[in-house]
Amino acid sequence: MSYIAKPKVSHPNMARNKLGLTVRDYEGSVSTLCAGCGHDSITAAIIQAVYELGLEPHTLAKMSGIGCSSKTPAYFVSQSHGFNSVHGRMASVTTGANAANRQLNYIGVSGDGDSLSIGMGQFAHAIRRNVDMCYIIENNGVYGLTKGQYSASADIGSVAKKAAPNQLAPIDPVSTAISLGATYIARSFSGDKEQLVPLIQGALTHKGFALVDVISPCVTFNDNEGSTKSYAHTRKHFNRVMDADYIEPSEEIVVAYQEGEAMPVHLHDGSKIIFRKLNKDYDATSRAAAFSFLRDSINRGEIITGMLFLDEDGHDMHSDRNTVDAPLAQLAYEDLKPSESILAELMNRYR
Amino acid sequence: MKPTDTSKPDYFHKVVDCQWACPAHTDVPGYIRLITQGQFSDAYMLNRESNIFPGILGRVCDRPCEPACRRGRVEDEPVAICRLKRVAADHRDDITDRLPSRPETTNGKKVALIGAGCASLAVANDLLPLGYEITIFEALGTTGGLMRTNIPQFRLPPEVLDEEIGYVLDMGVDLKLNHPIDSMKDLADDGGFDAIFVGTGAPRGKELNLPGRYDSENVYIGIDWLESVAFEHTKSVGKNVLIIGVGNTAMDCCRTSLRLGAENVKVMARKPRGYFKASDWELDDAEEENVEIVVNHSPKEFVVDNGKLVAMTFDQMEYNIDKDGQIDRGKSTGVVTIPCDDVILAIGQDNAFPWIERGIGIEFNEWDCPIVDEKTMMSSREGVFFGGDSAFGPKNIIWAVAHGHEAAISIHKYCNSEDLGDRLPIGMNLSSQKMGIHEWSFSNNYDPAERRIMPHVELKERFKKLDIEVELGFTVEQTIQEVERCLNCDIQTVFTANLCIECDACIDVCPVNCLTMTENGEEKDLRQRLSAPADNLEQDLYVSENLPQTGRVMIKDEDLCVHCSLCAERCPTGAWDMQKSDILLPYANDESNELPHTAVGEK
Numbered sequence: 039m040s041y042i043a044k045p046k047v048s049h050p051n052m053a054r055n056k057l058g059l060t061v062r063d064y065e066g067s068v069s070t071l072c073a074g075c076g077h078d079s080i081t082a083a084i085i086q087a088v089y090e091l092g093l094e095p096h097t098l099a100k101m102s103g104i105g106c107s108s109k110t111p112a113y114f115v116s117q118s119h120g121f122n123s124v125h126g127r128m129a130s131v132t133t134g135a136n137a138a139n140r141q142l143n144y145i146g147v148s149g150d151g152d153s154l155s156i157g158m159g160q161f162a163h164a165i166r167r168n169v170d171m172c173y174i175i176e177n178n179g180v181y182g183l184t185k186g187q188y189s190a191s192a193d194i195g196s197v198a199k200k201a202a203p204n205q206l207a208p209i210d211p212v213s214t215a216i217s218l219g220a221t222y223i224a225r226s227f228s229g230d231k232e233q234l235v236p237l238i239q240g241a242l243t244h245k246g247f248a249l250v251d252v253i254s255p256c257v258t259f260n261d262n263e264g265s266t267k268s269y270a271h272t273r274k275h276f277n278r279v280m281d282a283d284y285i286e287p288s289e290e291i292v293v294a295y296q297e298g299e300a301m302p303v304h305l306h307d308g309s310k311i312i313f314r315k316l317n318k319d320y321d322a323t324s325r326a327a328a329f330s331f332l333r334d335s336i337n338r339g340e341i342i343t344g345m346l347f348l349d350e351d352g353h354d355m356h357s358d359r360n361t362v363d364a365p366l367a368q369l370a371y372e373d374l375k376p377s378e379s380i381l382a383e384l385m386n387r388y389r
Numbered sequence: 390m391k392p393t394d395t396s397k398p399d400y401f402h403k404v405v406d407c408q409w410a411c412p413a414h415t416d417v418p419g420y421i422r423l424i425t426q427g428q429f430s431d432a433y434m435l436n437r438e439s440n441i442f443p444g445i446l447g448r449v450c451d452r453p454c455e456p457a458c459r460r461g462r463v464e465d466e467p468v469a470i471c472r473l474k475r476v477a478a479d480h481r482d483d484i485t486d487r488l489p490s491r492p493e494t495t496n497g498k499k500v501a502l503i504g505a506g507c508a509s510l511a512v513a514n515d516l517l518p519l520g521y522e523i524t525i526f527e528a529l530g531t532t533g534g535l536m537r538t539n540i541p542q543f544r545l546p547p548e549v550l551d552e553e554i555g556y557v558l559d560m561g562v563d564l565k566l567n568h569p570i571d572s573m574k575d576l577a578d579d580g581g582f583d584a585i586f587v588g589t590g591a592p593r594g595k596e597l598n599l600p601g602r603y604d605s606e607n608v609y610i611g612i613d614w615l616e617s618v619a620f621e622h623t624k625s626v627g628k629n630v631l632i633i634g635v636g637n638t639a640m641d642c643c644r645t646s647l648r649l650g651a652e653n654v655k656v657m658a659r660k661p662r663g664y665f666k667a668s669d670w671e672l673d674d675a676e677e678e679n680v681e682i683v684v685n686h687s688p689k690e691f692v693v694d695n696g697k698l699v700a701m702t703f704d705q706m707e708y709n710i711d712k713d714g715q716i717d718r719g720k721s722t723g724v725v726t727i728p729c730d731d732v733i734l735a736i737g738q739d740n741a742f743p744w745i746e747r748g749i750g751i752e753f754n755e756w757d758c759p760i761v762d763e764k765t766m767m768s769s770r771e772g773v774f775f776g777g778d779s780a781f782g783p784k785n786i787i788w789a790v791a792h793g794h795e796a797a798i799s800i801h802k803y804c805n806s807e808d809l810g811d812r813l814p815i816g817m818n819l820s821s822q823k824m825g826i827h828e829w830s831f832s833n834n835y836d837p838a839e840r841r842i843m844p845h846v847e848l849k850e851r852f853k854k855l856d857i858e859v860e861l862g863f864t865v866e867q868t869i870q871e872v873e874r875c876l877n878c879d880i881q882t883v884f885t886a887n888l889c890i891e892c893d894a895c896i897d898v899c900p901v902n903c904l905t906m907t908e909n910g911e912e913k914d915l916r917q918r919l920s921a922p923a924d925n926l927e928q929d930l931y932v933s934e935n936l937p938q939t940g941r942v943m944i945k946d947e948d949l950c951v952h953c954s955l956c957a958e959r960c961p962t963g964a965w966d967m968q969k970s971d972i973l974l975p976y977a978n979d980e981s982n983e984l985p986h987t988a989v990g991e992k
Contacts, residue, residue, distance in 0.1 A: 041827045045835030045953055047463060049902045049921045062900075074892040074961025076455045082897035229891055257892065269890045273938045 043068040056092040064089045066113040074261075076228030076254030077106055077176045077268075081113045084145065084174075087238040088115060091286075099135060099142040103128040103157060106183050107149030107176035107254075111154040124325035126157025129164035129173070133355070136169050139365035140356050143242055144171035151181050154209045158190075165218040165247050172241035172248050174269075175211050176228075178256040179204075181269035186259025197264030210336065214240045215249045216329045216347055222248035223328075223347040224282070227255035227272050228255065230343075236311070237345060243284070245306045246354040253341065272341060279317040279331075280344035285310040303350050313345055322347055390911050390932045392942075395883070397465035398817035401970040403929065404947050405878045407470055410457035410785075412791035413439040414974055417454055417470055418879040422831060425479055425872040430484050432477035439974060441557070441790050444549045447475030448860065449540055449635075451668060459876050460738060462925070463901065463949055466840035468802030468874045469863075476868050478549075486881040489518040489978075491560045496520035498804045501582040503570050506534020507786045508588030510557045511793020515977040517560040519801060524582070525562055527571035532558070535590055535778075536786065539614040539638065541645050543855035549672055573745040577773060584772050584800045587759075588789070591778035594740040594813045597734050601691030607698035608691060611638045613733030618645055618855070625650050627730025632656045633688055636666035639735035643680045646733070648855045655727065656682045657701075661708065664716055674859070678848065689724060691732065700728040713925075728846055738783045758782060765827065766796040782941050797977040813980055816973035821966050822880055828829060829967055831880055833954040836873035836901070877952045880967050884943055886934035888964035892942070895956035895965055896920065901949040904956060911937075 044065065051299040064085045071077050098118035100111035104125035111120050119142065124129040128146050136144055142212040153161045153175050153190045164173065188196075191211065192204040217369040222244040225329050234252065241248035253272050255261045261268045266275075287308035292312065301313045313322060321327040335342045362369065377385065395401060403409050407417040416435055423432035436443035450471050458467030480583065498521050502509035505527035513523045531537060533550050558564060570576055577585060594610035602608060607627070611634070617623040626649040632639045634660040643654045656675070658665060661684045676682065686703035693699065704721035711717075740758050745751055750770035752760045759768050761775045768775055774796045777789030799809050822830040844861045851857050863871060896904045902921035909915070915930065916923040925931060928948035935942060957965040 041958075042953065042955070044898055044955060045900045045951065046837060047835050047900055047951055049949060051921065052902075072961065073959045074890065076669065076896045078894065078897055078959075079893040082893065229893060231893065257890075261890070261961075269892060270938055273891075372844070372898040 044115055055089055057094060059089065061085060061089040062110070064095065064115050066111075066116045069110070069113045071106055071109065072258045076178060076252075076256070077105070077110050078113070079228040079231065080174065080234070080252050080254055081110050082178055082232045083228075084204075084238055085114045086231065086300050087235050087242065091239055091242065093143060093242070097141070097143055099144050101128050101132045101135065101144060101146040101151040101171075104183075105149040105150055105152045105181070106178075106256075107147055110147050110176070111145075121141035126152055126160055128152065129157060129160035129169070129310075130170055133164055133167060133169050136171060136355065137361070139367065140157055140170065140361070140363070144169075145173075145242065146171055146173045148173065148175050150175060150177045150179060150189040154190035154211060158209070162214070162218055165215055165220045165249075167355045168219075168221065168246045168353060168358065170245055170247070170356070171258070172244075172250065173237065174238070174241075175251045176254040177211065177214070177251055177267070178254050178260055179265070180256050180260045182256045182259055186256070191267075193266040196266040196271070197262070198260045199258070199262045199265075203264075210332070211251045212248065212346060213329060213332050213336075216325055216332070220249050220347070221246040221349040221351065221353070224249070224345050225251040225253070225343045227253045227276055227341075227343060229269055229273065231326055233278065233281060233343065236282050238285035240282055240311045240345070242306055243305045243309050244348075244350065245352055253343075258305070275339060276341040276343050277317070277335065278344050279315075279320040280346065281314040281316060283312040283314065283343035285312060303348055305350060310343065311348070313348075316344065323349070325349075326329050390909060390915060390930065390936045390941075393929070393931050395931075398815045398970075398972055399930065401817060401819070401881050402815070402972050404881060405970070405972070406457040406459050407454035408452045408879070408972060411439075412788045413794065414791075414972060415439045415454070416879070416972065418875055418877050419971075420477060421468070421470075421473055421872050421875045422877070424473055424868065425832065429477050429480035430482045430487070432481060433481040433484060434487055436474060436477060439790075439794075440787060441514055441658065441793075442553045442786070443474050444478035444553050445493065445536060445545060446487035446787060447471060447473075447478050448549070449536075449545050450474070450787055451592065453787070459878055459949070459951075463876070463951060464839075468876075469840055469843075469871050472841075472863055473868070473871060476863050479862050485556070485769065486799055488556050489514070491517045493563075494520065495522050498522065498583045498728075499524065499581060500800055500804075501526065501576060501580060501585045502532055503576075503585065503587045504528075504589040504777075504779070505532040505564065505566075506588055506590055506777060506789065507536060508584060508779070508789040508793045508796075510554060512586050512588070512776065512789045512797045513560075513562055513854045514557045515794060516800060517557070517562070519977060519981050521800075521804075523562045526562050526568045526570050527564070527566050530567050532564070532566070533586075535612070537673075538619050539612050539641065541615065541618070541641050541648075543644070543648065543851065543859050544641070546856065546858050551714040569744070571744050573751070573773075574749045577749065577770070583804050585777060586774045586796055588775075588777045588793070589742075589777050589779045591738040591740045591783045594734065595686060595739060595741045597736060599688055599690055601693045602695040604691065605696055605698040607731045609731070609733050611642045611733050612738060614733055615641055615645060618649070623649070627651065629653045629729045629731075630655075631727065631729045631732045633732060633734050634658075634666075634736035635672075635682065636735060636737070637668060637671050638738075640671040640675045641668050642733045642735050643675055644678055645855070646731075647678055647680070648852055654680050655713040656680055657686045657688065657703065657727075658682060659687045659706065660686045660716060660719075661685055663714075677845070683727075685719075686725070687719075687721070692726065698729065698817065700726050701732060702726045738778070740779060740782060742779075756782075756848065764795070764812075765799040766792055767799055767803070767809060774799060794974075794976055798975070798980050801977045801980055813975035815975065818973065819881070819883065819968040820971075821968050823966065827958050828881075829954050831877050832873060832971075833877065833880075833952065833967075835876075835951050835953050836870075838870045838874055840874065841867040842870045876950075878950075879970050880952050880954075881970050882931075882945060882950065882956060883966050883968045884931070884933050884945070884950070885964050886936055886943065886968070887944060888962045889933075889936050890962055890964075891938050892938055892961060894959040894961065898955045898959045900953065900955070901951055903946050903948075903950045905944045905946075906936065906941050907944065915944060916946075919944060921946070923948060963991075
């Protein structure tokens with residue numbers, strides 16, 4: 039952390055979004071993470087993404103559990119809602135929050151420990167229920183907050199600082215999410231905002247569960263030689279298979295895409311994601327093909343990044359359950375509670 | 390772009406906008422920090438090293454530093470640099486034992502300085518400690534030149550002048566007052582001097598030869614009139630006074646008139662606002678005293694009745710201004726008559742050298758100015774040097790001091806038969822200011838305080854006497870707030886590419902979007918694809934070597950950096966560091982002993 043907060047002074051000619059806000063208006067309090075932490079870069083990418091989307095801060099709900107990653111919601115969009123839950127329970131708390139109020143934009147920030155160990159069940163069931171949320175895993179392969187023990191995403195043979203090589207097989211959140219039926223799955227790297235920002239924008243706009251797994255090096259415990267989650271290793275081995283450009287509802291597509299390489303997908307709010315195929319063998323619309331490509335790339339030691347799977351069928355927990363549009367808090371008491379006669383009628387059915 | 394070569398002092402020197410803009414390259418952030426620490430005497434001495442007259446310049450400097458100040462680009466108002474200089478002067482202890490002194494023995498070389506103004510005094514200040522025998526010839530009965538004759542006492546008290554001029558003269562100068570030089574030929578050929586320096590200023594006020602100019606005794610040349618007020622030959626002026634011209638001399642004339650009994654003073658400007666020569670703050674000060682500035686009036690005729698000036702006529706002007714701000718010659722839309730008792734002409738000054746014979750090797754250009762080498766200050770006659778207004782026409786005090794320093798080096802080299810062009814280069818020291826994990830040796834946080842306003846003596850009070858200094862100087866509270874506005878531009882952001890792991894931390898934390906990591910390219914293209922477009926072409930881009938992981942480059946746009954150090958604080962590898970750049974300016978003293986020089990007070 040720093041002794042001083044980021045000064046309020048800003049560039050005199052800052053751009054403004056459709057709400058008239060600058061990117062500085064979406065900042066939070068000063069980060070207390072280690073200098074150089076990948077998580078801070080992801081925070082900056084989230085700020086950039088919501089600024090560009092022009093989200094009203096009060097329509098955002100920031101959800102998190104425990105860990106370095108889960109501290110970061112304090113560092114962006116100060117004037118939004120937030121809930122810092124117990125370890126691994128972010129997904130469950132978000133499921134509840136979303137059930138009660140579907141009109142907020144939910145952004146959950148979790149880590150590999152929070153999601154893939156103690157919170158694995160919650161993570162899996164949020165996908166299964168297709169909760170409409172953007173779920174970001176800040177994935178660094180270690181428990182940074184407790185001094186760098188390997189997490190469930192550490193690769194076999196990867197070496198953290200002053201540690202013996204990891205021997206347990208990793209859980210890959212992306213292949214897990216594909217097999218569990220998630221409808222928006224992306225992976226990126228904290229050091230590549232150009233790729234990351236549109237992926238977060240797509241995830242926030244997608245209806246249904248959207249996972250963005252972000253390799254986010256831990257500078258203090260896992261950025262050394264021998265680590266497979268370091269800046270240098272990630273840069274050397276990452277393979278962008280499918281980039282995504284987020285296009286706002288009002289925006290024209292101005293970039294010229296090559297025939298067969300670009301594929302626009304329309305999101306429910308009228309915005310578009312343009313897939314740009316960087317690897318001609320990759321098919322992000324087939325769950326089976328994506329899964330098999332991923333497994334092969336893991337065996338090759340590659341880190342596949344980009345928009346990895348998308349199914350924009352417009353379903354989510356609420357559409358599946360046929361629930362009301364209005365937040366429960368805004369429903370009248372009579373609407374929430376069945377009247378005595380209806381209750382009696384209901385009970386009669388089971389007699 | 391090629392990686393920036395920061396080994397040459399100019400790159401980092403230019404980042405310190407104020408110091409770069411100052412003709413004498415005063416270490417502004419250095420002395421402001423000393424004031425912050427309460428070390429007023431050290432701040433004064435650091436000032437004096439480059440500008441000789443901190444107390445004088447802290448009041449009346451033309452302040453080229455302030456329009457250059459980075460704070461003025463980040464916000465509206467620059468740091469009150471000039472006012473803080475005065476703070477250092479006002480609060481210093483007795484520093485006489487820290488002043489340079491003359492060695493017990495002379496070096497046998499005799500130098501004549503003509504004129505006892507700021508340029509000559511700067512030369513004397515630099516040469517006396519080297520053992521030179523200095524003779525100053527001054528036409529008037531007192532020292533200081535225009536600082537005494539043309540700057541009114543309510544802006545620059547005589548005590549301040551006497552004290553700081555005394556610091557130079559007390560080293561031991563043969564001062565010949567009331568001793569005008571009538572013949573340069575005689576002095577140069579038979580005076581017995583090894584070198585001669587001319588610092589006689591630009592003493593001739595411009596005339597306005599319009600009908601009626603010489604038909605009354607109520608039309609004066611501004612600088613001559615100010616001089617006669619300074620020497621108390623003129624003690625009053627009429628009730629209605631017109632000042633022609635709107636430069637800084639005009640401001641002094643109008644404010645002086647108010648103190649000599651004028652009730653209605655108008656400054657007549659030919660052009661509209663924005664095209665005035667006077668500094669903004671001098672205009673403000675005059676208008677605070679209810680001087681009326683009348684724009685778009687071009688003088689036409691003096692109206693004289695029975696040998697008495699009664700009015701002046703003016704063409705009412707109309708101008709076309711194009712989109713670049715270029716103004717045309719304008720056209721008259723009618724004639725107006727403005728009654729007046731006295732008119733003071735303040736429309737500029739010229740050099741005048743009636744006492745320098747032509748044909749003695751000193752060549753003059755078409756404007757009757759001597760041809761002087763801009764670097765060495767030597768004229769076309771070897772051994773004769775010029776400085777201040779007499780060299781290149783009217784500038785200001787701080788330029789004269791800068792000329793004096795350069796001339797002193799040249800005179801020293803000339804007297805030792807060395808090559809005048811072979812001068813010591815400007816040097817630079819860089820030293821890290823890191824004191825702990827997140828601690829720096831300086832106050833790095835950005836203070837959003839606005840510029841403090843100089844307190845003035847009450848309007849009623851100040852007109853009672855001619856010599857009541859209007860500006861009271863900053864209070865302690867004002868000083869404490871104003872010093873924190875300085876952005877410490879001399880604490881440089883220094884980048885080491887091979888340490889960078891490209892984590893983006895510096896870029897994310899920079900409050901003013903200075904930093905970008907991107908593919909290298911041509912400057913014009915790069916300037917448009919940074920975190921924020923770098924549209925201020927006067928400010929450099931700092932381009933790194935290729936970064937180790939991706940081969941991209943780190944680029945810093947120097948324009949708006951507030952030197953908050955957060956890039957260095959958030960850098961996990963120390964690739965960014967905050968390092969203080971000491972710009973080491975060579976003076977005659979350094980040429981003399983060739984030892985490395987050190988900054989006063991900071992070591």
